[in-house]
Amino acid sequence: MYETNFHKASTAQDAAALLAKSDDGKILAGGQTLIPTMKQRLAAPSDLIDLSQVSALRGITITKRKKMGIMKAEGGETITIGAMTTHSEVAGDAELVKVCPVICQLAGNIGDPAVRHRGTIGGSVANNDPAADYPAALLALGATIHTNAREIAAADYFKGMFATALTDDEIITAVSFQAPAVAGYGKFPNPASRYAMAGVFVAKSVEGDVRVAVTGAGDNGVYRHAGLEAALSADWSAASVEAVEVSADGLMSDLHGNAAYRANLIKVMTKRALA
Amino acid sequence: MxxxxxxxxxxxxxxxxxxxxxxxxxxxxxxxxxxxxxxxxxxxxxxxxxxxxxxxxxxxxxxxxxxxxxxxxxxxLAKSKDDLHPMQVAFKENHGLQCGFCTPGMIMTATDMVTRYQSQGKELTEDAIRHELEGNICRCTGYHNIVKSIADGASKMTTV
Amino acid sequence: MSEGIGARVLRKEDKRFITGKGRYTDDIVEDNQAYAAFVRSPHAHARIVSIDTTAAMKMEGVETVLMGPELVADGIGNIICGWGVTSKDGSPMNMGAWSALATEKVRYVGDAVAIVVADTKSLAKLAAESVVVTYEELPVVVGSVEALEKGAPQLHDNAPGNLIFDWEIGDLAPTDAALAAAAHVTELDITNNRLAPNPMEPRSAIATFNEAEDHYTLYTTSQNPHVARLVLSAFYNVAPEHKLRVIAPDVGGGFGSKIYIYPEEIACLWAAMKSGRSIKWTSDRTEAFLTDAHGRDHVSKAKIGFDKDGMIVGLKVETKANLGAYMSLFSSAVPTYLYATLLSGQYNIANIYCNVQAVYTNTVPVDAYRGAGRPEACYVIERIMETAAREMGVDPSELRAKNFVTSFPHQTPVIMAYDSGDFAANQKQAQDAADVAGFAVRKSEAATRGKLRGLGYSNYIEACGIAPSAAVGSLGAGVGLWESAEVRVNPVGTIEILTGSHSHGQGHETTFAQIVAERFDLPTENIQIVHGDTDKVQFGMGTYGSRSGAVGMSAIVKAMDKVEAKVKKIAAHVLEAGEDDIVIEGGAVKVAGTDKQMLWHEVGLAAYTAHNIPEGMEPGLKESAFYDPTNFTFPAGCYICEVEVDPETGVTEVVQFVASDDFGTIINPMIVEGQVHGGIAQGIGQAMFENVVYDDAGQQLSASYMDYTMPRADDLPNYSVHHSSTTCPGNPLGMKGCGEAGAIGSPPAVINAITDAIGNNNLSMPATPAAVWTALQDVSIKLAAE
Structure with a gap:
């Protein structure tokens, strides 16, 4: 690993200031992608700003939906997950699992137990690995990415593989989304890396909007699949998925499988996400 | 620093x-x-x-x-220099190691998983052990005896 | 004796490993230690135009940067292949020059160009990056078939057409005639995929030169420290043998890849002499993918003929073996004498012919990896037997059984003389354990869950215990493949066994002690095994080819024979009895049928005090022996694999894996089962997961665990391991060897099972989900067309 200057931030503001001051600094969240990248000498940030002590960025809050002004309704809760919340914390949150079990299940299958103890949702979303799981969830759930400067809709945030709407000095503080009426995630792990080779997140909001987001398979990162969305909007069932023609165009081919195989996986994983 | x-x-x-x-x-x-x-x-x-x-x-x-x-x-991991942790004993008794290189990581992962499962009151089945070992690679044992070791070690660990 | 032969003794070596006190090479720190990093070629084939080390040399803390021309000028010899293979036209093999640091050309990505020595590891890496090498890129070839084509890029001037040798075994004309007259002929194209051995401990070395004593020490991750010393001395001229100590401390797995002497050890020793620093180098994982010798990589065409009764009449195989950019130490023997000599399998085949073309390509050198040639042979014969049975519509196990060799010794047409075995017994045991009779029911039950279930056999045989020195010498080996041992009984009666075998996971400290415990009726805690240090152990050929039991332990037995004879002489003298009346039991040396005895340690003490030993006898109680085997040994067995395939994704689950092995005498069943488990895991790895992939430019696409699929716990089943043994007549303990069987026998069983499940025999290893799914699409396309 190349030399770097380490800083421990105490607050998000502190981190933003340190980041602004640095030459070519990077935020260190859980580091489960950044550190290996640095070890392979593929990244050489001048400074690392460690958020691990910023407790304000950690934790999950669930707010019930207001109905008729004062009544609190079941379903459609607003879920806010602090950027430094680890995958294992999301996976094991007793309240979250009641309102949005799919996000717990997704988090519980990222990496391995040791990675989940350290890796964070903010880090994953900031990195936007084209085979990561969270981007598919956030896109399908119509989530909002909160930063120290603004709020960004997921639809505007993910800009192709490893690319996001974040500016150089911007730090993710949290993500929030509405608990879906129904949702599921089907993940086919790459046999070697265990990242998604095709991961499909299907979600129907309490308002009835259907979104289907695909990770791992596209040749430019996470994207929404219009054909599957149309089919599931009309009929939320595996049978309707079966009738969709999933094209191999724009899908990735590599030593683990060609685009045709990934197209098949998208369909199969969509069906399994519904199960 | x-x-x-x-x-x-x-x-x-x-x-x-x-x-x-x-x-x-x-x-x-x-x-x-x-x-x-x-x-x-x-x-x-x-x-x-x-x-x-x-x-x-x-x-x-x-x-x-x-x-x-x-x-x-x-x-x-062990309580004292002269002692062994039950998971260490289990790896020896079940021939859960050969070259020994992955073993420390396996044992540390094993004790972590047992602690978590016990604290959550979940049953650590063979499938669960295999899934929990996703981040640990062994080239010698084919995992058979590692899985056995962890199940045995778990039965001798009381963390809650 | 509870700790003797056959006992499940827990391993003596475990305590240090489970407590983190193992001592691997990278754990050791020498005084005045510096670190090495290598400047490696980013190109698969290029001419070195210039190397500029100015920037690196200027960095503070950089000790030295050394390059190929200086290494050659200092008289360091080229890396050699130690086994000469002769082409069918009588010409010797074409061995291209391999300098530890490249001089004019680089021939694979990772080829070492310079060594950088610096105060810290990260500084060494940084300095290595700042060395500017200008290359003139050359055309690249990575596949063996392409490398043999006209106009292919040429790697070595002395190997025209990239052909290393064109070798044959068996008789062509009778084989062709038998095939022409056969009632049924089955043909099969077979690819044996290229693998990276991946012991979990990466290679590492620490080289030290003591100028005052003109003496070198090398700590290294070696399976055979004495062979390393021999080669480093006799061929690479690094130092004469008596001035070089090689220590292989705890070694974290080898699987063949740590047999060889690599450029890094040579360069580190040489640089230690030049710089006066101790030099440590430890490979990272990507460097391991780029430089550790790979395994397998065969492309074969096979043809087998049967008469009208289903009896095999002939087998013809043509193989192209990719040996990579240079010939590694045993690379020539693997696709020839360790491969084609096993093509007869467990079957009585009168006519066999095999032609092997070994080829240079712009890839990492290929050499022995667990099984070494024998997995490739087993894959050919067991895939084609299964295929033939399907074509002829007969039960694959019955087709095998009717062709079994049943009387021993059995001379095959391809050198090997099988000495013992009961193949039918192994098959029966495996079939019973696997409940083959219940398979049809399981298959239909799986179908109700939407799964395709299949069952596949593999009846393997291998040649182990390598090897009779005169025999391998006549076949081209540059060394004898005996083993040595020394048995030291101390004055207090404890025993040290010095062995030339090396343990890197096999548990020798336990099993070797068990045979001594058995012989002298002592507890294993009184017995210490010493290995892995050329200053301590007399000599040794090391551990590979499943030889430590059949050869290494036999040497101990021979030395124990001498100790026992002397013990009996001393006891007979002291107890005033006849030597023939002396027995050793219960920790004592007794006169049979009397109460006269000496305790074991009293004999030791008597030998060393020498106050009262027979006249003319030398004091002391220490004997050594060299054991040279009389034949190979022939472990064999039957493996049955049962799989379920998810047709939607192509994911295959191994739902049952049964092994019935014949290893001859088993010293410690617990350890033997562990060896089988690990071997099967590597075999399933080859069959379903692992593959080294190069692109056309010679870049390795699978050079990390992100893309090279190492089998993990949730990929693999529990194994059902059984033994049905016959005694090996060739060595005193009756042992055959168990280290490689699992890796040899399992791949065809897995592929036979998957192809059975999906109804398409056209499936190559590794049967990844994508490959299986694609093969299933081919079936459905075919069905749709019909």
Whole structure:
């Protein structure tokens, strides 16, 4: 690993200031992608700003939906997950699992137990690995990415593989989304890396909007699949998925499988996400 | 920079460069060489230690990030020098190791999973053990006896 | 004796490993230690135009940067292949020059160009990056078939057409005639995929030169420290043998890849002499993928003929073996004498012919990896037997059984003389354990869950215990393949066994102690095994080819024979009895049928005090022996694999894996089962997961665990391991060897099972989900067309 200057931030503001001051600094969240990248000498940030002590960025809050002004309704809760919340914390949150079990299940299958103890949702979303799981969830759930400067809709945030709407000095503080009426995630792990080779997140909001987001398979990162969305909007069932023609165009081919195989996986994983 | 933490119950402090990995701090600076490095991509798990009670990959963490943390390595797992942790005993009794290189990481991962399952009241089935070992690679044993060792060790560990 | 032969003794070596006190090479720190990093070629084939080390040399803390021309000028010899293979036209093999640091050309990505020595590891890496090498890129070839084509890029001037040798075994004309007259002929194209051995401990070395004593020490991750010393001395001229100590401390797995002497050890020793620093180098994982010798990589065409009764009449195989950019130490023997000599399998085949073309390509050198040639042979014969049975519509196990060799010794047409075995017994045991009779029911039950279930056999045989020195010498081996041992009984009666075998996971410290415990009726805690240090152990050929039991332990037995004879002489003298009346039991040396005895340690003490030993006898109680086997040994067995395939994704689950092995005498069943488990895991790895992939430019696409699929716990089943043994007549303990069987026998069983499940025999290893799914699409396309 190349030399770097380490800083421990105490607050998000502190981190933003340190980041602004640095030459070519990077935020260190859980580091489960950044550190290996640095070890392979593929990244050489001048400074690392460690958020691990910023407790304000950690934790999950669930707010019930207001109905008729004062009544609190079941379903459609607003879920806010602090950027430094680890995958294992999301996976094991007793309240979250009641309102949005799919996000717990997704988090519980990222990496391995040791990675989940350290890796964070903010880090994953900031990195936007084209085979990561969270981007598919956030896109399908119509989530909002909160930063120290603004709020960004997921639809505007993910800009192709490893690319996001974040500016150089911007730090993710949290993500929030509405608990879906129904949702599921089907993940086919790459046999070697265990990242998604095709991961499909299907979600129907309490308002009835259907979104289907695909990770791992596209040749430019996470994207929404219009054909599957149309089919599931009309009929939320595996049978309707079966009738969709999933094209191999724009899908990735590599030593683990060609685009045709990934197209098949998208369909199969969509069906399994519904199960 | 000076980095202080507690390792195996002892307060330690070393002057290291900012880019020092936790595993380098443990191996090169503290000379606790039971924690190993078997890959560059955070997958093999030979480097797993406990950081504040949770299994983590010490090759994928800076020493500086562990400032002030309580670290347990395989050398500090047993209650005393003359004692063995039940999981260590289980690995020996079930022939859960051959070349021994992945073993420290396996044992640290194993004790972590048993602690978690027991605290959550979940049953640690064979399938669960195999799934929990996703981040630990062994090339010698074919995992059969590692899985057996962990099940046996779990039955002898009481953490709650 | 509870700790003797056959006992499940827990391993003596475990305590240090479970407590983190193992001592691997990278754990060791020498005084005045510096670190090495290598400047490696980013190109698969290029001419070195210039190397500029100015920037690196200027960095503070950089000790030295050394390059190929200086290495050659200092008289360091080229890396050699130690086994000469002769082409069918009588010409010797074409071995291209391999300098530890490249001089004019680089021939694979990772080829070492310079060594950089610096105060810290990260500084060495940084300095290595700042060395500027200007290359003139050359055309690249990575596949063996392409490398043999006209106009292919040429790697070595002395190997025209990239052909290393064109070798044959068996008789062509009778084989062709038999095939022409056969009632049924089955043909099969077979690819044996290229693998990276991946012991979990990466290679590492620490080289030290003591100028005052003119003496070198090398700590290294070696399976055979004495062979390393021999080669480093006799061929690479690094130092004469008596001035070089090689220590292989705890070694974290080898699987063949740590047999060889690599450029890094040579360069580190040489640089230690030049710089006066101790030099440590430890490979990272990507460097391991780029430089550790790979395994397998065969492309074969096979043809087998049967008469009208289903009896095999002939087998013809043509193989192209990719040996990579240079010939590694045993690379020539693997696709020839360790491969084609096993093509007869467990079957009585009168006519066999095999032609092997070994080829240079712009890839990492290929050499022995667990099984070494025998997995490739087993894959050919067991895939084609299964295929033939399907074509002829007969039960694959019955087709095998009717062709079994049943009387021993059995001379095959391809050198090997099988000495013992009961193949039918192994098959029966495996079939019973696997409940083959119940398979049809399981298959239909799986179908109700939407799964395709299949069952596949593999009846393997291998040649182990390598090897009779005169025999291998006549076949081209540059060394004898005996083993040595020394048995030291100390004055207090404890025993040290010095062995030339090396343990890197096999548990020798336990099993070797068990045979001594058995012989002298002592507890294993009184017995210490010493290995892995050329200053301590007299000599040794090391551990590979499943030889440590059949050869290494036999040497101990021979030395124990001498100790026992002397013990009996001393006891007979002291107890005033006849030597023939002396027995050793219960920790004592007794006169049979009397109460006269000496305790074991009293004999030791008597030998060393020498106050009262027979006249003319030398004091002391220490004997050594060299054991040279009389034949190979022939472990064999039957493996049955049962799989379920998810047709939607192509994911295959191994739902049952049964092994019935014949290893001859088993010293410690617990350890033997562990060896089988690990071997099967590597075999399933080859069959379903692992593959080294190069692109056309010679870049390795699978050079990390992100893309090279190492089998993990949730990929693999529990194994059902059984033994049905016959005694090996060739060595005193009756042992055959168990280290490689699992890796040899399992791949065809897995592929036979998957192809059975999906109804398409056209499936190559590794049967990844994508490959299986694609093969299933081919079936459905075919069905749709019909």
């Amino acid at each position: 000076k980095i202080a933490m507690t390792v195996n119950g002892k307060s330690v402090s070393r002057d290291v460069t900012d880019n020092t990995l936790l595993v380098e701090y443990i191996r090169d600076h503290l000379r606790l060489t039971g924690t190993h490095v078997g890959c560059d991509t955070s997958q093999c798990g030979a480097c797993v230690v406990h950081v504040d009670g949770q299994a983590m990959k010490s090759c994928t963490m800076l020493a500086a990030s562990a400032e002030g943390a309580a670290i347990t390595t395989v050398e500090g």
